[in-house]
Amino acid sequence: xxxxxYDPLQKRWVIIATERGTRPSDLDPSTKYDHMKVCSxxxxxEARTPPEIWAIRDPGTLPDSPGWxxxxxxxxxxxxxxxxxxxxxxxxxxxxxxxxxxxxVIIETPQHNVGLADLxxxxxxxxxxxxxxxxxxxxxxxxxxxxxIFKNHGIRAGASLAHPHSQLIATPIVPRNVNMKLTAxxxxxxxxxxxxxxxxxxxxMDAKTRVIHSENGFVAIAPYASRFPFExxxxxxxxxxxxxxVVDEELERFxxxxxxxxxxxxxxxxxxxxxxxxxxxxxxxxxxxxxxQWVTIKHDYHWHIEVIPRLVxxxxxxxxxxxxxxxxxxxxxxxxLREAKVE
Amino acid sequence: xxxxxYDPLQKRWVIIATERGTRPSDLDPSTKYDHMKVCSxxxxxEARTPPEIWAIRDPGTLPDSPGWxxxxxxxxxxxxxxxxxxxxxxxxxxxxxxxxxxxxVIIETPQHNVGLADLxxxxxxxxxxxxxxxxxxxxxxxxxxxxxIFKNHGIRAGASLAHPHSQLIATPIVPRNVNMKLTAxxxxxxxxxxxxxxxxxxxxMDAKTRVIHSENGFVAIAPYASRFPFExxxxxxxxxxxxxxVVDEELERFxxxxxxxxxxxxxxxxxxxxxxxxxxxxxxxxxxxxxxQWVTIKHDYHWHIEVIPRLVxxxxxxxxxxxxxxxxxxxxxxxxLREAKVE
Numbered sequence: 001x002x003x004x005x006y007d008p009l010q011k012r013w014v015i016i017a018t019e020r021g022t023r024p025s026d027l028d029p030s031t032k033y034d035h036m037k038v039c040s041x042x043x044x045x046e047a048r049t050p051p052e053i054w055a056i057r058d059p060g061t062l063p064d065s066p067g068w069x070x071x072x073x074x075x076x077x078x079x080x081x082x083x084x085x086x087x088x089x090x091x092x093x094x095x096x097x098x099x100x101x102x103x104x105v106i107i108e109t110p111q112h113n114v115g116l117a118d119l120x121x122x123x124x125x126x127x128x129x130x131x132x133x134x135x136x137x138x139x140x141x142x143x144x145x146x147x148x149i150f151k152n153h154g155i156r157a158g159a160s161l162a163h164p165h166s167q168l169i170a171t172p173i174v175p176r177n178v179n180m181k182l183t184a185x186x187x188x189x190x191x192x193x194x195x196x197x198x199x200x201x202x203x204x205m206d207a208k209t210r211v212i213h214s215e216n217g218f219v220a221i222a223p224y225a226s227r228f229p230f231e232x233x234x235x236x237x238x239x240x241x242x243x244x245x246v247v248d249e250e251l252e253r254f255x256x257x258x259x260x261x262x263x264x265x266x267x268x269x270x271x272x273x274x275x276x277x278x279x280x281x282x283x284x285x286x287x288x289x290x291x292x293q294w295v296t297i298k299h300d301y302h303w304h305i306e307v308i309p310r311l312v313x314x315x316x317x318x319x320x321x322x323x324x325x326x327x328x329x330x331x332x333x334x335x336x337l338r339e340a341k342v343e
Numbered sequence: 344x345x346x347x348x349y350d351p352l353q354k355r356w357v358i359i360a361t362e363r364g365t366r367p368s369d370l371d372p373s374t375k376y377d378h379m380k381v382c383s384x385x386x387x388x389e390a391r392t393p394p395e396i397w398a399i400r401d402p403g404t405l406p407d408s409p410g411w412x413x414x415x416x417x418x419x420x421x422x423x424x425x426x427x428x429x430x431x432x433x434x435x436x437x438x439x440x441x442x443x444x445x446x447x448v449i450i451e452t453p454q455h456n457v458g459l460a461d462l463x464x465x466x467x468x469x470x471x472x473x474x475x476x477x478x479x480x481x482x483x484x485x486x487x488x489x490x491x492i493f494k495n496h497g498i499r500a501g502a503s504l505a506h507p508h509s510q511l512i513a514t515p516i517v518p519r520n521v522n523m524k525l526t527a528x529x530x531x532x533x534x535x536x537x538x539x540x541x542x543x544x545x546x547x548m549d550a551k552t553r554v555i556h557s558e559n560g561f562v563a564i565a566p567y568a569s570r571f572p573f574e575x576x577x578x579x580x581x582x583x584x585x586x587x588x589v590v591d592e593e594l595e596r597f598x599x600x601x602x603x604x605x606x607x608x609x610x611x612x613x614x615x616x617x618x619x620x621x622x623x624x625x626x627x628x629x630x631x632x633x634x635x636q637w638v639t640i641k642h643d644y645h646w647h648i649e650v651i652p653r654l655v656x657x658x659x660x661x662x663x664x665x666x667x668x669x670x671x672x673x674x675x676x677x678x679x680l681r682e683a684k685v686e
Contacts, residue, residue: 005567005568006568007566007567007568008527008531008539008543009524009527009528009539009540009543010520010523010524010527010568011523011527012568012570012665012666012667013568013666014568014569014570014666014667014668014669015666015667015668015669016568016569016669016671016672016673017668017669017670017671017672018672024573024611024612024613024679079668091567092546092550093539093542093543093546094567094568148664155656156656157656158656158657171666175664175665175666176664176665176666177353177664177665177666178664178665180353180354180665181352181353184351184352184353184354185352188351196351196352196436197352199436200351200352200436203435203436207435223350224348224350224434224437225348225349225350225353225355225356225357225359225437226357226359227355227357230367268367269367270367277664313498313499313500313501314501314657321491321518321519321520321521321620322355322518322519322520322521322523323355323356323357323358323514323518323519323520324355324357324358325357325358325360325422326357326358326359326360327360328360329359329360329361330359336367
């Protein structure tokens with residue numbers, strides 16, 4: 001079983017996979033992944049994966065058989081598992097939580113070689129639907145405080161399998177960076193009774209210099225303090241604290257928008273490796289309720305997606321300081337992405 | 344000139360190189376560095392670098408000529424420069440500071456192919472002396488709040504030149520992760536009147552399970568909540584808030600200790616790419632003085648070095664959450680490193 005361990009100096013939780021115990025010989029950084037072997041995520045190979053948790057299927061097809069459009073399965077090497085014992089321990093100055101949570105894979109298409117940018121919008125919509133449904137389902141568990149949904153595209157971005165997929169990790173804590181955003185948003189709201197992200201979006205849309213694209217209620221912005229070249233921030237313009245609250249019609253509109261932005265990145269940067277992360281509300285129904293931490297969250301937080309193309313190497317400076325050198329300006333990235341082809 | 348830009352949502356400063364403006368064509372992630380061309384850091388090629396700032400030289404040799412043992416030069420492509428205008432601006436909800444600071448390279452040896460682990464301790468001591476002297480000198484400038492000293496070893500760890508070198512970046516702000524450690528340390532001190540890092544070191548040394556090596560007043564520990572496989576925390580056992588305060592005799596002892604630990608990593612992990620970062624006190628003489636933020640810092644902070652072997656790929660999950668999955672346990676890393684050869 002895994003453990004979550006807390007560092008009181010860095011105020012950070014880490015998942016330690018205590019049982020797999022990777023040894024030095026497993027850690028060769030030059031390891032090449034073999035994409036040519038039989039793909040477990042392809043249609044027809046359902047028996048090679050753990051039993052599916054959720055799927056969109058053609059009428060009459062059975063679980064773990066062909067006939068699906070999007071398929072959600074447990075990660076074969078999970079960082080956290082639902083069945084883990086609920087255990088919180090102090091270890092001197094440190095803290096430990098048993099590895100309770102979930103680690104799932106969202107297989108985005110039965111096709112092996114078509115990335116999200118090239119899938120038809122109807123298929124992108126089904127992927128987004130899977131995100132929303134898994135969020136809703138996992139947030140029914142009061143022991144899970146956060147669900148992190150993310151995508152690694154390309155080996156350099158950490159993908160170990162080529163078949164297009166996203167992942168989710170549900171945790172019994174709120175991760176540090178999410179907590180910092182929640183705190184900043186709440187401070188702003190407490191002072192002004194306005195959502196910080198709404199304010200930032202409005203300011204950026206007024207200034208125009210870093211707006212990549214806006215359409216159908218969504219906006220893509222190159223952030224003022226972009227950490228990475230061609231970083232993109234995507235959000236609904238209208239206030240909404242949680243991706244779990246997105247309605248079907250909005251999902252439809254968002255599928256077109258997300259595809260549009262991913263196509264721009266693909267065309268300008270020649271199909272770059274990238275990560276994206278969905279930032280959404282924590283599970284406000286989680287128990288035990290924390291004082292008044294999330295009392296105003298429906299008003300103060302705003303879901304968004306951060307897209308990070310992996311174009312530059314991260315060096316020691318960034319790890320040690322949490323602060324980044326971006327060799328490129330977001331204003332320049334905006335100009336390129338604004339004029340990009342979207343077909 | 345560069346700018347420091349602040350993101351109010353992430354509470355994070357980023358350096359944006361506004362003039363170099365890397366274009367998409369410069370950002371090919373598969374770029375190979377050419378280590379075979381003439382090395383500007385080798386002895387005899389001093390004219391290829393900007394004029395040296397500091398050096399340890401044989402008697403009678405001139406600056407920017409052969410005869411040096413350690414040589415400090417400005418970075419040819421500096422992220423920040425001392426001459427930049429002192430300018431702080433609000434940009435709506437954002438903040439900007441002109442790119443004032445320093446970006447220097449510490450060339451660790453005239454030899455091209457001998458890493459820090461393999462240099463004689465006397466030479467390692469000169470490198471550490473350079474760190475201390477540059478810290479002391481830069482902290483005389485009241486506009487510089489922090490000096491980050493770090494090393495990238497190997498291309499995968501972000502090194503763009505093979506010749507052994509470290510870097511330092513002096514900034515007009517305190518980087519986020521440093522600030523978080525300072526805050527945690529101060530909270531602990533305010534409550535207990537003890538140094539948090541002293542307490543953590545004592546606890547780890549009592550428990551023994553994660554102590555890699557301890558000798559001559561220093562200790563190397565695999566942190567309880569290690570973010571990465573084989574991460575190592577190195578610190579003096581006796582309390583000392585700042586590397587600038589280390590005396591010559593301690594530098595001598597530390598040169599042996601640091602070499603010992605780097606040799607263990609090299610032998611167990613086959614000369615892995617790695618980063619290390621020196622964590623030390625900010626410039627407490629910086630102006631304007633911030634309220635009582637650093638009043639107890641001589642008692643509450645404790646300098647240390649974090650060594651991070653770059654063995655696993657960082658995926659989207661980590662960027663989005665600031666929380667990490669370590670596929671390996673620090674207890675296991677300790678066993679390997681404890682038994683490593685040190686020759």
